[in-house]
Amino acid sequence: MKGQLSPTLASATGYLPGGIGWYGKELFVPRDKEKEKVYLYFEGVYNRSEVFVNGHSLGVRPNGYISFMYEGTPYIKFGEENLIQVRVDHSQSADSRWYTGSGIYRNVWLVYANPVHIAQWGVYAWPEVKGNNGTLHIEVGIENGSASQVGITIINELFDNRGNKIADNIRKLTLNSGETNQVKTKLHVNKPQLWSIDSPTLYTLNTRVLMEGKEIDNSSTKTGFRTYTFDPDQGFALNGKPMKVKGVCIHHDAGVLGAAVPREVWKRCLLTLKEIGCNAIRTSHNPQAPDLYNLHDELGFLVMNEAFDEWEFHKRKWLEG
Numbered sequence: 001m002k003g004q005l006s007p008t009l010a011s012a013t014g015y016l017p018g019g020i021g022w023y024g025k026e027l028f029v030p031r032d033k034e035k036e037k038v039y040l041y042f043e044g045v046y047n048r049s050e051v052f053v054n055g056h057s058l059g060v061r062p063n064g065y066i067s068f069m070y071e072g073t074p075y076i077k078f079g080e081e082n083l084i085q086v087r088v089d090h091s092q093s094a095d096s097r098w099y100t101g102s103g104i105y106r107n108v109w110l111v112y113a114n115p116v117h118i119a120q121w122g123v124y125a126w127p128e129v130k131g132n133n134g135t136l137h138i139e140v141g142i143e144n145g146s147a148s149q150v151g152i153t154i155i156n157e158l159f160d161n162r163g164n165k166i167a168d169n170i171r172k173l174t175l176n177s178g179e180t181n182q183v184k185t186k187l188h189v190n191k192p193q194l195w196s197i198d199s200p201t202l203y204t205l206n207t208r209v210l211m212e213g214k215e216i217d218n219s220s221t222k223t224g225f226r227t228y229t230f231d232p233d234q235g236f237a238l239n240g241k242p243m244k245v246k247g248v249c250i251h252h253d254a255g256v257l258g259a260a261v262p263r264e265v266w267k268r269c270l271l272t273l274k275e276i277g278c279n280a281i282r283t284s285h286n287p288q289a290p291d292l293y294n295l296h297d298e299l300g301f302l303v304m305n306e307a308f309d310e311w312e313f314h315k316r317k318w319l320e321g
Helices: 263-275 290-299
Strands: 020-029 037-042 049-053 056-061 068-071 080-089 108-113 116-130 133-144 150-159 165-175 180-190 203-211 214-223 228-231 235-238 247-250 280-283 302-305
Touching: 037 049, 056 068, 116 203, 116 214, 133 150, 133 165, 133 203, 150 180, 165 180, 214 290, 263 290, 290 302
Parallel strands: 247 280, 280 302
Antiparallel strands: 020 080, 037 068, 037 108, 049 056, 049 080, 116 133, 133 180, 150 165, 150 203, 203 214, 228 235
16 A cells, blocks of 8 residues: 655654555464464454454454454364454544554464463463562462363473473362453562572563363563662662662654564663663553564563553544644
8 A cells, every 4th residue: 555645644654644454364274273262362452453264254353453362263164264354444544643653563363262262361470579588479360161060180280491490380170151250369479589680580470271181382581580669769679779760762663674672672762772771661651562472572671651642632633644
């Protein structure tokens, strides 16, 4: 799609006209996947997207920054080619002060899952540190999409940054057909290595789901241990040490490279920022790509994570220039 640049058009599309775009892909789904659930997971589509499988609409997502997932199982033809289509409507393009890009600009994933599986974003882990003791609080959401009641075993294992298992836990759970439930548990670590700006130590939480002794699902989550406080006199402290937050604002695009940004580009950008003394990132002004958050953790950046920059008024007011 081509258009004529004009100062009368909006900055959100780089002063080019907006419009409606279609994506299409033929996808073969093997016959041996017939007993599994089939999902399509989009990290971000700008904006007003609608997803179709073999002509059937799976759903509409107005927001261009929120990741989302649809189940396509009822419409999948197993053992055949399947037509996946995405309609993107950015015709109302004067919707932001900065360049948004248009269309599918983040990763898209095809997900196969056992009918009994970890829910979307179903593993949540948060650390607590008291003295020399660390506790990792864990919540695991499980969905039973099968036609019968099931009994499962959930195993959580924590590994340090050298790959050594340092803690584990086993829980049992019974789920009725169609039920979603949650298991809460804790893992204890003696003298955990603390995550910091200069030493961003991460642990890996592996969550496995077993049914009748067979693993049916698993998830890997990066996590870490740290404390932080805000004090009116001392300011911000990380792991008990007062420090200055020296941050920058980063939009989801990479300048002239556009809005579809490879991980390697973000890594180079963050390493350059770190060299000049930056230690914090504000995600201006919306949820950003998972790659960027992972790099923040890995490279040692504090994050101020924004959901919106407009809370009371609509964004469609930059009608020109």
